[in-house]
Amino acid sequence: WESVTYWVSFFGMDLVKHTGGCHCGAVRFEVWGSPDLHVFHCNCSICTKKQNHHFIVPKNQFTLLQGLDNLTTYTFNTHAAKHTFCKTCGVQSFYTPRSNPDGYGVAPHCLDPGTVCSVTVEKFCGEKWEESMQAHKSIRDMSKPASDTAERNKATPP
Numbered sequence: 001w002e003s004v005t006y007w008v009s010f011f012g013m014d015l016v017k018h019t020g021g022c023h024c025g026a027v028r029f030e031v032w033g034s035p036d037l038h039v040f041h042c043n044c045s046i047c048t049k050k051q052n053h054h055f056i057v058p059k060n061q062f063t064l065l066q067g068l069d070n071l072t073t074y075t076f077n078t079h080a081a082k083h084t085f086c087k088t089c090g091v092q093s094f095y096t097p098r099s100n101p102d103g104y105g106v107a108p109h110c111l112d113p114g115t116v117c118s119v120t121v122e123k124f125c126g127e128k129w130e131e132s133m134q135a136h137k138s139i140r141d142m143s144k145p146a147s148d149t150a151e152r153n154k155a156t157p158p
Helices: 045-050 126-135 146-155
Strands: 007-010 013-021 028-033 036-042 053-058 062-066 071-074 083-086 103-106 118-124
Touching: 028 053, 028 103, 036 045, 062 103
Parallel strands: 036 118
Antiparallel strands: 007 013, 013 028, 028 062, 036 053, 053 103, 071 083
């Protein structure tokens, strides 16, 4: 198989089309994101149990290609996060994070090979979620469309 990578430049950001899915193949998606992933390693109760590492993208950069009927959702506590996973194999390849309900957290280990250049992992203290969110300066912007973020950055001097 020959791998074809699609690149676009969007408001000064280079984006690549990543594809991926669950283990059994019932759930498939594509996501436009950086080839250099900024991955969060959270230590909240559920992320610890399932080793949830994820990068965040705006909803408009994510497309579920197949498997909607094969997804089920788990919520707890505030019920803001929607932990979606495949009913057949149990793999969570993406979900809606509490920190970014307007985006998706995508599991980099569920991406097909060939489009990721590098991965930077940032620890996020989910045990102290409110404190961590207040201290983090950019996590909320990660699920905003690039055009919104670019406009905000122009309007807000450094």
